[in-house]
Amino acid sequence: MFHYSGFYDITTTDSLQFDYSTIQAATNDYSENNKIGRGGFGEVYKGTLLNGTEVAVKRLSKSSGQGETEFNNEVVVVAKLQHKNLVRLMGFSLEREERILVYEYVPNKSLDYFLFGQFHLLLCFNPAMKDQLCWTQRYKIIVGIARGMLYLHQDSRLTIIHRDLKASNILLDEDMNPKIADFGMARIFGIDQTQENTNRIVGTYGYMSPEYAMHGQFSMKSDVYSFGVLLLEIITGRKNSSFYERDNAHNLVTYAWRIWTNKTELDLVDQVIVDNCQKNEVVLCIHIGLLCVQEDLVERPSFSNILMMLTTNNVTLPVPQQPGFVFQTRHIRDLPGSNQSTMTKCGVVSVGDVSVTDLYPR
The missing domain is CATH 1.10.510.10 (Transferase(Phosphotransferase) domain 1)
Structure with a gap:
């Protein structure tokens, strides 16, 4: 079960929620061939949605005791921001006790x-x-x-x-x-x-x-x-x-x-x-x-x-x-x-x- 006791309220961003199955299909079930990196709290995969949109999927590690507050924080903060010099958050998923963030895909690494x-x-x-x-x-x-x-x-x-x-x-x-x-x-x-x-x-x-x-x-x-x-x-x-x-x-x-x-x-x-x-x-x-x-x-x-x-x-x-x-x-x-x-x-x-x-x- 996902709990959140932080400062920001993730329930205000329900419209950004992805079905887990959509993300799973987009990343070919988190295939190693789709892995493009590792973030602070999990792995990052390249994915393609059914409409052809390329995305970057950050899948937070289940074993990590860290990241819950940061996850909610990021969803609520980035969802309210729109600027060409900020990466765009497209959505998230909390199904199956997973914490997943979906961003626009930025091709030229960091x-x-x-x-x-x-x-x-x-x-x-x-x-x-x-x-x-x-x-x-x-x-x-x-x-x-x-x-x-x-x-x-x-x-x-x-x-x-x-x-x-x-x-x-x-x-x-x-x-x-x-x-x-x-x-x-x-x-x-x-x-x-x-x-x-x-x-x-x-x-x-x-x-x-x-x-x-x-x-x-x-x-x-x-x-x-x-x-x-x-x-x-x-x-x-x-x-x-x-x-x-x-x-x-x-x-x-x-x-x-x-x-x-x-x-x-x-x-x-x-x-x-x-x-x-x-x-x-x-x-x-x-x-x-x-x-x-x-x-x-x-x-x-x-x-x-x-x-x-x-x-x-x-x-x-x-x-x-x-x-x-x-x-x-x-x-x-x-x-x-x-x-x-x-x-x-x-x-x-x-x-x-x-x-x-x-x-x-x-």
């Missing part, structure tokens, strides 16, 4: 595949493929993500804080337009609400803002911080968590800050695009990225300001202040009944690029 995954390996054999993620494409993706986030924060009927903005949650359509996905961690803010506190810290280390990772305080500016990290990853082609002590940096944010203060910004640029990029746009984006990851959340720009910076010529940008660093720690222990890790009080820490759902700062 952004992390192109930035950090097999795509980079394929470039070794076919250098011409670099045009698929040239600087022009990356800039378009950056602007598209900013437009989608502006819609979530300001232009939709609801004010949505995503809380897990990262490369693997950005899907790319056939024209390489970005679509923000995975709203299981999202929260709806009330009118005039600017911040909320929680003891249940969810999201992905490395993308979390310091005030959220340490104190459970999240706001629109938490998403801005995550966007800043993501922007720097798009420029460098490196994961925030790929830095080690031998790089003389704790993570991408500390590395970018050092490069910026040394005034050698172009050293940050992915070697795949460095010779053919618009250098003024690259420097602009590095500047914006560092504004987004400032330690003082008040100083971080809103997405309306970010979009203006990205799309308006001759805008004077403020000088970035000290970033909110997220440091690595060796102090790790498991929480009861989980594989999560705690954080020390001495500073904001990271235990790599892994999603977490129940974490209590002490």
Whole structure:
């Protein structure tokens, strides 16, 4: 039996319910040949409905104790959102004790595949493929993500804080337009609400803002911080968590800050695009990225300001202040009944690029 005791009411979305048999037929009974990936709480399949519409089906694992709240949250939140830079939820199914989400099918995988995954390996054999993620494409993706986030924060009927903005949650359509996905961690803010506190810290280390990772305080500016990290990853082609002590940096944010203060910004640029990029746009984006990851959340720009910076010529940008660093720690222990890790009080820490759902700062 499916129970829900969360904040949002899934019964308001009855019109989106699919028959289980429809989804089963669309995916050829969840055939291995139809499997296209694994999400945070289950596997994802490509399917074709009877009318020929291609869909992506996320089937949440029955064995997982996690995901129930996130499932309901996603259904209710995404069902109310319509924007070209957000993945569209087409429906869901709760029959046979299954929890299934049905999305529009987005053919070009996720952004992390192109930035950090097999795509980079394929470039070794076919250098011409670099045009698929040239600087022009990356800039378009950056602007598209900013437009989608502006819609979530300001232009939709609801004010949505995503809380897990990262490369693997950005899907790319056939024209390489970005679509923000995975709203299981999202929260709806009330009118005039600017911040909320929680003891249940969810999201992905490395993308979390310091005030959220340490104190459970999240706001629109938490998403801005995550966007800043993501922007720097798009420029460098490196994961925030790929830095080690031998790089003389704790993570991408500390590395970018050092490069910026040394005034050698172009050293940050992915070697795949460095010779053919618009250098003024690259420097602009590095500047914006560092504004987004400032330690003082008040100083971080809103997405309306970010979009203006990205799309308006001759805008004077403020000088970035000290970033909110997220440091690595060796102090790790498991929480009861989980594989999560705690954080020390001495500073904001990271235990790599892994999603977490129940974490209590002490």
